[in-house]
Amino acid sequence: MKICHMEAMKEIRALEEQKNMLIEDEARKSTVSYKEGEKSIPTDYSYVETRA
Numbered sequence: 185m186k187i188c189h190m191e192a193m194k195e196i197r198a199l200e201e202q203k204n205m206l207i208e209d210e211a212r213k214s215t216v217s218y219k220e221g222e223k224s225i226p227t228d229y230s231y232v233e234t235r236a
Contacts, residue, residue, distance in 0.1 A: 210235075 187195075214231045218224055 216224075
């Protein structure tokens with residue numbers, strides 16, 4: 185399958201936008217919520233380090 189340079193750039197741009205949306209969505213969902221009065225669980229887990 186051959187595509188021209190402009191089509192390839194357009195596809196790359198669309199994939200980059202999709203990747204950025206997924207990363208933003210993942211970052212929003214990477215938080216923990218506790219009920220009022222509930223103790224937090226100490227952890228050494230680092231979402232950023234694990235993702236890297």
